Amino acid sequence: MNILRIGALRGALEIKQFMRRRESVVFTLMFPVLLLFIFGSVFKNTIAPGVTFSQYFISGMVASGLVNTGFQQLAINIPMERDFGTLKRLRGTPMSPISFFIGKAILVFTAMIIQVFLLLLFGVLFFHLHMPHSPALWLRFAWLVVLGSASSTVLGIAFATVIKSGRGAAAVVSPIVIILQFLSGVFFVFSSLPSWMQKFASIFPLKWLTQGMRSVFLPESFASQEVAHSWEIGRTALVLVVWLVLGTVMAARSFKWSDQ
């Protein structure tokens, strides 16, 4: 179908543009890897029998990767494209808006695959990360990635509409993501955070994604160290689906092609 074909063409174009923007390659793809090396090298302590902080941290960074490549990237780039008139010009062509969003999804998915691959590669090579050992865990990893990046994508598109100018987008979006990472147990062990912070973080998807990724990459015995003394897999899926539906509705209702 034509909408899908043009969506695929847009995806290829988005990836080409992404790879040509040095800052997007560095910040979106390399920054998490850099953080991995810094945190992994500084905090070498063991937080539970057989679990080092760097293993804990990598699980959180894989979850963050879904937020970086989807939410953060789109919430920054879409307002810029709106300011530049890119979106307005596209709106004046026969291209279907659906093709446009397919293109964005292809971009997010590609960047996400590269980022997760890099994190896992360096995690295994340098920080004793263990790959999931059963098909069931790989399956869980797969749906976490799919649900996580899908909700991250639609929330990024929805959040882009509340940002007034493209120039200020990074200044608004980046701190939100970083604070969310602190609250959701990426940089600290989640169970060591104050309880009000834990409760607040539980509203947002990132907390559930980090917990889900821990269930994939950390030993089963670590589940007892979680706040709920379990991985809460069912609840994680539920929260992500709710955000995915909410985000899709918000994105579809509020998307603006220009700032008029």
Place this chain on the structure above:
Amino acid sequence: MNHAIKVRGLKKSYGGKIAVNGIDLEVVQGEIFAILGPNGAGKTTTVEILEGYRDRDSGDVAVLELDPEHLGSHSSSWRNRIGIVLQSTSDAGDLSVSETIHHFSHYYTNPKNPDDVITLVGLDEKRDDRVHNLSGGQRRRLDVALGIIGSPEILFLDEPTTGFDPEARRAFWGLIRTLKAEGTTILLTTHYLDEAEELADRVAVINNGKIIEIATPATLGGRHLAKATISWKEKGHIQTKLSANPTADIQELSKIFNGDIPELTVTRPTLEDIYITMIGANK
């Protein structure tokens, strides 16, 4: 006569400020129609309503027999038949000229050959350059290329030659005439009176959201009826005379001088003179 564009009683205001205050106009298929007016006169608002970017407050609009505000399922097929050159854009900087034009050609069911379009707008030498390395005038030519790539039946041009040097402007005029010869209807807004005179079959002058007059460039504001100014040199001084019948007056002068009339000129009011008078009277 088929109307490519039909507008009746168009009104639009932004938070109490009236931008368009009852505009009527018709653009015939195949004609070049220019809208002239000072900044803030309502040109861009009018054009953006016709392009489907803005909703109107009241009035009737038909572009290719469809209402741009209520396209429904015809949205894509309608946009397939129009081409839009917006006032200013700065997008797709990370792609090359050729990549951008080739990509846009996929959106349309009947695109022109992208390489031909690159040649047509004079960007052959820049085809592999990244868009962010283009000069303002070259970028504008890319905008035009993207507006015509889909072989539009109607082309909207909002101040297309801003930032062009005189040579590029002449080349652009040639391009517009080529498109007209192919049967394209063109709606143009411009600040340049010479451009309107050069290209337009008819012009509309608008100010404060209203049309002052619609006419051919030659007859706007009674220009063809206006008196000519004859000037010549006599006894060391330039003499001038307003004349309703310059041919007779020049024959008369020629007899007085017994042949050549020194430094003779005959001028009629330019489109710009007429325009400035019209806008001034309307303030």
